[in-house]
Amino acid sequence: MVIVVDPTQTSQWKELEKHCSFIKENSLQELLSDADRVRFLSIEADNLFADFSKQLITEETVNLLADLAEHMNLNAKIDALFAGEIVNTSENRPALHPALRMPPESIVEAKEQNVVPLIHGMNERTFEFAMKVRNKKWLGATGKPITSVVNIGIGGSHLGPYMAYKALQPYSLNEIDCRFVSNIDPTDINTNLHSLDPETTLFIINSKSFTTSETSMNAQTALTWIEKTLGENTNAIYQHFVAVTANTKEAEKFGFKPENIFSTWDWVGGRFSVSSSASLAVMIAIGPDNFRKLLDGCQMMDEHFRTSEITQNMPALMGLIAIWNRNFFGFPNQAVIPYSKSFEHFPSYLEQLEMESNGKNIDQEGNRVNLETSPVVLGGVGTDAQHSFFQLFHQGTTIVPIDFIAFCDPTQPSNSLSQDTIRKQHEILLANCFAQSQALAIGSKTDNPNTSLGGNRPSTTILGDRLDPLTLGQLIALYEHKVFTMGAVWQINSFDQWGVELGKSIVNDVLDDLTSAGTNKDHDSSTASLIARYQMRRNL
Numbered sequence: 001m002v003i004v005v006d007p008t009q010t011s012q013w014k015e016l017e018k019h020c021s022f023i024k025e026n027s028l029q030e031l032l033s034d035a036d037r038v039r040f041l042s043i044e045a046d047n048l049f050a051d052f053s054k055q056l057i058t059e060e061t062v063n064l065l066a067d068l069a070e071h072m073n074l075n076a077k078i079d080a081l082f083a084g085e086i087v088n089t090s091e092n093r094p095a096l097h098p099a100l101r102m103p104p105e106s107i108v109e110a111k112e113q114n115v116v117p118l119i120h121g122m123n124e125r126t127f128e129f130a131m132k133v134r135n136k137k138w139l140g141a142t143g144k145p146i147t148s149v150v151n152i153g154i155g156g157s158h159l160g161p162y163m164a165y166k167a168l169q170p171y172s173l174n175e176i177d178c179r180f181v182s183n184i185d186p187t188d189i190n191t192n193l194h195s196l197d198p199e200t201t202l203f204i205i206n207s208k209s210f211t212t213s214e215t216s217m218n219a220q221t222a223l224t225w226i227e228k229t230l231g232e233n234t235n236a237i238y239q240h241f242v243a244v245t246a247n248t249k250e251a252e253k254f255g256f257k258p259e260n261i262f263s264t265w266d267w268v269g270g271r272f273s274v275s276s277s278a279s280l281a282v283m284i285a286i287g288p289d290n291f292r293k294l295l296d297g298c299q300m301m302d303e304h305f306r307t308s309e310i311t312q313n314m315p316a317l318m319g320l321i322a323i324w325n326r327n328f329f330g331f332p333n334q335a336v337i338p339y340s341k342s343f344e345h346f347p348s349y350l351e352q353l354e355m356e357s358n359g360k361n362i363d364q365e366g367n368r369v370n371l372e373t374s375p376v377v378l379g380g381v382g383t384d385a386q387h388s389f390f391q392l393f394h395q396g397t398t399i400v401p402i403d404f405i406a407f408c409d410p411t412q413p414s415n416s417l418s419q420d421t422i423r424k425q426h427e428i429l430l431a432n433c434f435a436q437s438q439a440l441a442i443g444s445k446t447d448n449p450n451t452s453l454g455g456n457r458p459s460t461t462i463l464g465d466r467l468d469p470l471t472l473g474q475l476i477a478l479y480e481h482k483v484f485t486m487g488a489v490w491q492i493n494s495f496d497q498w499g500v501e502l503g504k505s506i507v508n509d510v511l512d513d514l515t516s517a518g519t520n521k522d523h524d525s526s527t528a529s530l531i532a533r534y535q536m537r538r539n540l
């Protein structure tokens with residue numbers, strides 16, 4: 001049973017409120033004049049370094065936030081998460097993404113079954129399949145090996161695998177062209193199919209529920225495209241389509257044989273599924289050995305999160321600082337800016353992870369919460385972002401806390417540039433990253449109000465050695481657990497997403513009317529007039 005305590009009514013919260021008024025009297029410029037500050041306000045976890053010293057905090061803030069977390073039972077909640085207890089209360093399920101990367105001897109039970117052997121068994125199947133495709137042993141219906149893989153999925157069945165594939169492209173097999181189709185906009189699948197050869201293309205239909213309309217429609221379109229070339233009564237569906245799903249029955253109805261279905265499970269949320277078979281396309285691209293390293297990276301961060309003191313716990317502290325910024329300073333947004341072109345899809349992945357998880361207005365008991373929950377998460381890649389929206393970060397009236405993410409070594413694409421050139425450009429990239437956080441924190445006072453920057457704008461810098469599978473795994477688990485920490489303190493359910501259901505259910509009524517003459521269903525006046533305008537103007 002969940003016992004919900006309003007965090008804002010605790011003495012720890014009140015202490016933090018008092019402490020915040022004190023912090024507001026200080027500036028980052030003053031705070032950063034202390035040379036020891038980084039030592040106290042940074043954490044290193046297995047080579048991944050997080051510098052929190054440019055946040056509007058002191059050591060006392062960290063201690064008070066840790067007191068709050070303790071009072072809200074964060075440690076017990078972490079134990080419950082890892083033990084497979086029902087943490088997703090509205091759907092009566094555990095959230096077992098940490099089990100996806102546990103060693104084989106671990107035991108975690110869901111519905112009285114140890115899930116660890118299931119996960120390892122499924123990893124072996126997906127790895128074996130990935131190797132067949134990589135080794136050209138998986139042939140299309142006309143006997144040619146597969147050279148293109150298209151992941152069809154949306155939300156968690158797209159954003160995580162797409163982000164990971166792009167991040168790890170230097171580790172990918174060049175001979176296999178991986179693509180990702182998510183949108184119901186016909187342009188998405190059309191532009192992709194246009195340059196593909198049906199005889200050598202494999203589709204991964206990636207949908208936990210196997211009922212998501214965009215994915216079902218795109219899967220049907222892909223099947224029709226394949227059958228048009230290869231003929232309807234061939235084995236095309238068996239050779240050119242595999243499914244990744246938790247809903248085997250629905251996949252079988254679509255026409256999949258059990259051996260072409262790879263499992264995810266109802267106890268792993270879509271947005272938490274990047275370390276599961278949902279990343280089959282990534283496994284094919286980078287190979288099982290690299291994917292195992294990604295799992296190792298996740299597991300290292302899982303262990304750090306499970307065993308470290310809150311004040312020394314990177315994901316927990318990131319979550320608590322995010323609460324500090326959101327609830328005590330009232331900052332409504334959070335930006336994530338990777339200084340790595342290969343990592344440019346990480347912010348979109350985090351938008352779903354953070355906002356679908358913690359964009360909630362009721363607590364675990366269904367009562368309206370008494371505080372602000374998830375900030376709006378946004379981002380872009382440095383240095384491009386500096387030349388678009390960073391003006392607002394420096395001088396806008398809204399303060400946006402930022403996570404800068406950078407790597408000491410460059411991503412090494414296989415091309416003809418010399419190591420010197422790559423290093424030189426990489427150092428300019430890093431210099432930009434560090435300069436931005438300094439400018440935001442310290443600002444610069446001039447007599448001209450146009451050129452004066454007030455500074456005092458908080459950021460965290462996360463520095464990894466290089467964007468490799470291990471580090472990517474660490475970063476994935478870091479943010480998963482940051483999100484968990486925030487939900488645990490706010491006492492909300494980070495693992496459901498009821499808010500997105502209403503739009504899905506209205507779409508069929510709207511579609512019925514769009515495709516008929518006049519409107520038959522009940523719509524508000526604005527929606528009815530948009531439908532009428534479409535009916536009048538289509539094909540003009």
Ligand code: F6P
Nearest residue numbers: 154155156157207208209212270
């Ligand atoms: O619409 C939201 C959502 O349910 C996400 O939570 C999920 O990641 C996405 O749709 C895709 O769902 P599925 O993997 O079941 O197709």
